[in-house]
Amino acid sequence: MTVNFNHKQSAHCESGVVSNLLRFHGMDFDEPMVFGIGSGLFFVYLPFVRVNGIPGTAYRTWPGQIFKRFSERIGIKIERQKFSTPEKAMTALDQMLDKGQPVGMLTSVFYLDYLPAAYRFHFNAHNIIVFGKENGRYLVSDPVMEHTTEISYEDLARARFAKGMPEPSGRMYYPVQMPGEYGLNKAIWTGIKQTSDHMTRIPMPLVGSKGMQYLAKRLRHWPERQGDRKAIQWLGNVIRMQEEIGTGGAGFRFIYAAFLDQASQRLQNEKLFDLSKRLTKSGDRLRDFAYEAGRVCKNRKSDVKTFVELGDMLEAVAHEEQAIFSELYDVSRTQ
Amino acid sequence: MNQEQVPQDQENLNEGKLAKLYYATDEKGHYVKVNSIGWEPETVAMQQAWDVVNDEVEEARQKVLSGKASPLLYHIKKNIMTPALVASYAGTFGFMVRLHCHPSFFRRLSRKQLEKYAYTFRISVEQLTDVERLKNPQ
Numbered sequence: 001m002t003v004n005f006n007h008k009q010s011a012h013c014e015s016g017v018v019s020n021l022l023r024f025h026g027m028d029f030d031e032p033m034v035f036g037i038g039s040g041l042f043f044v045y046l047p048f049v050r051v052n053g054i055p056g057t058a059y060r061t062w063p064g065q066i067f068k069r070f071s072e073r074i075g076i077k078i079e080r081q082k083f084s085t086p087e088k089a090m091t092a093l094d095q096m097l098d099k100g101q102p103v104g105m106l107t108s109v110f111y112l113d114y115l116p117a118a119y120r121f122h123f124n125a126h127n128i129i130v131f132g133k134e135n136g137r138y139l140v141s142d143p144v145m146e147h148t149t150e151i152s153y154e155d156l157a158r159a160r161f162a163k164g165m166p167e168p169s170g171r172m173y174y175p176v177q178m179p180g181e182y183g184l185n186k187a188i189w190t191g192i193k194q195t196s197d198h199m200t201r202i203p204m205p206l207v208g209s210k211g212m213q214y215l216a217k218r219l220r221h222w223p224e225r226q227g228d229r230k231a232i233q234w235l236g237n238v239i240r241m242q243e244e245i246g247t248g249g250a251g252f253r254f255i256y257a258a259f260l261d262q263a264s265q266r267l268q269n270e271k272l273f274d275l276s277k278r279l280t281k282s283g284d285r286l287r288d289f290a291y292e293a294g295r296v297c298k299n300r301k302s303d304v305k306t307f308v309e310l311g312d313m314l315e316a317v318a319h320e321e322q323a324i325f326s327e328l329y330d331v332s333r334t335q
Numbered sequence: 336m337n338q339e340q341v342p343q344d345q346e347n348l349n350e351g352k353l354a355k356l357y358y359a360t361d362e363k364g365h366y367v368k369v370n371s372i373g374w375e376p377e378t379v380a381m382q383q384a385w386d387v388v389n390d391e392v393e394e395a396r397q398k399v400l401s402g403k404a405s406p407l408l409y410h411i412k413k414n415i416m417t418p419a420l421v422a423s424y425a426g427t428f429g430f431m432v433r434l435h436c437h438p439s440f441f442r443r444l445s446r447k448q449l450e451k452y453a454y455t456f457r458i459s460v461e462q463l464t465d466v467e468r469l470k471n472p473q
Contacts, residue, residue, distance in 0.1 A: 011356045118348035163423040239380040254358040258366035294376025
């Protein structure tokens with residue numbers, strides 16, 4: 001059974017899935033709105049969490065948080081399920097599709113064969129929507145793709161039951177109850193307050209803009225401490241986390257600035273638009289950082305000077321973000 | 336980033352399947368959505384990550400061909416997995432997987448265990464055990 005599903009491309013998978021699912025249920029939220037209300041923006045440097053020996057960097061919150069926070073703030077009830085076996089998970093999916101209910105789910109990109117091969121690493125927290133089944137193949141709305149696509153039963157079952165961290169365990173979700181009345185303005189302010197609070201006020205060195213400063217400090221010493229090969233690999237990973245699929249540019253900073261832009265129009269608040277413009281500028285500088293870092297990676301030679309300069313660039317951005325989000329916090333406190 | 340500045344670098348790894356969505360600003364600073372087919376620094380970073388993977392695959396292939404490792408090692412590297420990840424698919428332990436990367440232990444594996452590994456990599460047992468194929472990988 002196929003339903004009439006209106007797919008819109010988005011930059012980030014989680015906010016895109018929420019936006020597309022809710023549009024099906026008659027609520028129109030643009031992706032940046034979902035991202036902002038769900039407090040998606042963050043920064044964290046995790047030197048002790050190593051993937052293939054490379055320290056982790058994230059420009060966003062933990063997977064799943066955006067959806068959770070967003071649905072709490074707007075008042076949507078979500079049914080979440082996980083399963084013990086692929087067969088049960090696929091049967092439950094078929095039942096939902098028979099009812100004409102599109103279902104969001106967690107998958108591993110390694111098994112999604114419609115994506116370009118270059119993106120298919122073992123990343124287990126990719127969100128997609130399955131909205132129908134035709135000739136034994138599932139119709140997929142993957143928010144990062146321009147158009148809807150399809151996938152075979154075997155691949156989808158594999159993708160939903162990939163192993164490793166985090167295990168999707170066939171997790172799927174769908175809204176069961178839409179809110180009656182909801183305070184959009186309040187939800188926007190709650191989202192802003194949480195993001196700005198987390199970016200500036202958590203008293204730990206590795207998170208928020210402090211985390212970015214810390215990374216900048218460490219990054220300067222990578223060539224001498226880790227050797228050229230590792231330093232370049234680690235730097236490459238920072239760029240990937242910042243610019244690769246799903247970020248909308250500059251490590252989610254542009255999506256968030258788009259949210260502030262939309263919020264300022266909705267709330268008639270000029271201050272938010274000013275801060276949006278400042279965040280755009282600081283995002284541009286992050287792009288410059290990625291550009292320079294890309295050149296270092298391309299030439300495969302890390303001389304200490306370049307890494308020091310890169311560290312300076314990143315630190316400047318960290319200071320600017322500290323200023324922007326402090327101001328944003330003050331603005332949200334007055335509401 | 337201004338909408339005219341959204342990069343459209345022809346050299347990318349998207350195989351023409353994907354034009355990513357970017358958020359960029361119009362002349363007044365308001366946001367619009369723009370598609371981008373690729374950006375060089377990102378492509379470089381991604382290529383670099385794949386170079387590391389491909390180097391390891393090649394290294395493993397040579398080891399298998401010279402008899403220093405079992406084909407299992409090659410398939411682990413080829414699928415960008417680790418022994419621990421393979422173990423969770425095949426229902427065994429990481430150290431057992433590492434052990435089976437040695438030819439002498441691999442040769443002694445039962446058909447059942449081989450099937451589990453083959454299932455992990457989504458190939459047949461014949462494909463898993465065939466060393467000759469590795470001389471000319473696709």
